[in-house]
Amino acid sequence: MSSPPASDAKARYLDWRRARPRTPPLTRRAVKVRGLDFAVWMSPPVPGSTSMLAINGGMIYGHDLLWPAFAPFAVGRQVILYDQRGRGETQAPPGVRAARVEHDVLDVPALREALGFARWDLAGHSWGGGIALLAAAADPLGVRRVVTFDAVGPTSGWLDALHERALEHLWRRGATEEQALLALLDPTALHEPDPERHADYSRTMYAAWFHDQEMRSFSPPRALSPTGATVASRLRREGYDWRDRYRAVQAPVLLLHGTEDAIPLAEAERSAALVPHARVVAIPEAGHMPFFENPAPTFDAALAFLDAPDA
Numbered sequence: 001m002s003s004p005p006a007s008d009a010k011a012r013y014l015d016w017r018r019a020r021p022r023t024p025p026l027t028r029r030a031v032k033v034r035g036l037d038f039a040v041w042m043s044p045p046v047p048g049s050t051s052m053l054a055i056n057g058g059m060i061y062g063h064d065l066l067w068p069a070f071a072p073f074a075v076g077r078q079v080i081l082y083d084q085r086g087r088g089e090t091q092a093p094p095g096v097r098a099a100r101v102e103h104d105v106l107d108v109p110a111l112r113e114a115l116g117f118a119r120w121d122l123a124g125h126s127w128g129g130g131i132a133l134l135a136a137a138a139d140p141l142g143v144r145r146v147v148t149f150d151a152v153g154p155t156s157g158w159l160d161a162l163h164e165r166a167l168e169h170l171w172r173r174g175a176t177e178e179q180a181l182l183a184l185l186d187p188t189a190l191h192e193p194d195p196e197r198h199a200d201y202s203r204t205m206y207a208a209w210f211h212d213q214e215m216r217s218f219s220p221p222r223a224l225s226p227t228g229a230t231v232a233s234r235l236r237r238e239g240y241d242w243r244d245r246y247r248a249v250q251a252p253v254l255l256l257h258g259t260e261d262a263i264p265l266a267e268a269e270r271s272a273a274l275v276p277h278a279r280v281v282a283i284p285e286a287g288h289m290p291f292f293e294n295p296a297p298t299f300d301a302a303l304a305f306l307d308a309p310d311a
Contacts, residue, residue, distance in 0.1 A: 009212035009285065009293040016295045023071040026081070033110045039089035040082045040115070041067070043074040050121050050144055051078040052306070053108065055135075057126025057152075058220070060198055060228035062088025065220055066125060069291050072299050073123070076307065080120075082111065086227020097193065099230040101131065101240075108135035112142050121306055125149040126263075126288065127232075129255075130242065133275065137248040144310070146253045147302050150288045153267035154246050154274055156239040163187040166208035166262045169287075178207040191237040193230040199223055209288035211260035246274040253278035254305040256298055258286030 026041040041063060045051075052073060056065040063081035073079050084104050086092035093099060108131065112120055121144050124132030129151025136143040152158065163182075170179035182204050189197050199222050207216050253275045257268040259282050272278040281301045283290035290298040 008214070009210075010214045010217070013215070013292055013295055020072055021075055023068045024074045026067070031082075031111065031114050033107055033114050036085055036093060037091040038082055038085070038107070038111065039063075040080060040111070042081075043071075043079045045078045046074075046076060049077040050119065050306075051080060051117060052121040052123055053080045053082070053111070055108070055122065055124040055128035055132050056081075056084075057124070057128040058202065058223075058228075059127050059232040060087065060195070060202060060223045060225040061220055062090075062223070064088070069289075070123070072295075073303070073306075076303070077121070080115070084228070087223070087225045092227050096226045096230055099227045099234075101127075101134075101231050101235060104131050104231065105134040105138060108132075109139035109142055112139065118142070119144050122146045123149070123302070124151060125291075127152055133249055133253065133271070134242060134245055136251045136253070137245045140248075140250045143251045145306060146249070146251050147305055148253070148255050148268075148271075149291060149298070150257050150261050150263060151255060151268065151271065152263065154243050154271050155241045156235060158263055158267050159236060159239075162262060165264075166205060169208050169260075169262055173211070173213050175207055175213050178204075178213075182208065187236075191233055193226065193233040195224045195226050195229040198225075198229040198232060208262055211258065211285060211287040211293055215289075215292055243274055246271060247276070249275045249278075251277070252305075254302065255280045256283055256290060256301060257281075258283045258288060258290040258293065260286060261288045263288065 024043045029040045031038045031040045054066045054070050062083040083090035122132040129148030132146050136146050185201050206219050255268040255272055257265050268280045272280045283294050283298050286293040
């Protein structure tokens with residue numbers, strides 16, 4: 001096997017970021033939502049614009065997966081980030097073993113009301129993209145537009161092949177050490193809500209999310225969340241089918257998706273076929289995090305979509 005040529009995505013990202021305005025400060029707030037104390041961070045308000053809630057993926061992680069990666073959005077709008085229930089600095093719910101993704105979904109409109117926004121935009125990555133679409137269906141009057149980044153598919157079928165697809169991807173990229181480590185793990189162990197297993201698997205899987213292996217330095221810290229592990233294990237164990245709820249989304253939706261993602265581009269196309277006002281933009285030379293690997297076309301498309309006048 002010959003190693004593919006390097007795309008130098010890391011240098012491309014760093015050059016792009018250096019040309020952007022400085023990352024704005026965030027103000028932290030504690031907000032009571034549905035009986036829990038949520039940790040919320042907000043960039044400075046931008047008069048005359050619609051604020052945007054950023055919803056991170058990973059299920060066990062906090063908001064810092066998306067910051068400062070999403071700082072370019074804060075130039076033209078206020079960006080709100082938060083730690084989902086039982087993740088990061090947000091209080092865990094009572095009866096953690098009963099946690100479900102539906103609870104995360106209902107937190108989004110409740111958070112909007114608690115913060116005093118009549119309407120906002122949603123931006124979600126990976127599992128957060130699924131939460132954003134479900135929240136838009138549940139809160140049609142409160143959501144103006146939705147942009148997703150490599151969102152999960154509308155049904156859970158993509159999970160069945162994810163592990164093998166990740167192993168193949170690492171082999172093709174010449175990441176044999178990372179492939180060997182991932183091959184030692186059994187994804188069916190994630191059917192149980194063991195926070196340690198979910199943390200270990202997430203860290204080992206991380207390399208497979210990148211098209212360019214030089215980007216692995218953008219890795220999150222190890223995270224332990226009994227709440228997140230419970231939600232993730234339930235989705236893996238029981239499966240899910242969100243097709244009917246996607247059909248109920250009234251807001252315009254843009255689905256951005258890296259062409260080299262371990263979650264196939266076809267999943268974004270399946271979602272777009274269900275959502276009444278949705279389209280897909282494929283981002284070349286990018287895996288699961290196109291805002292790192294190929295930021296220029298990613299943010300160009302997202303900002304043009306968010307800044308477009310309402311019909």
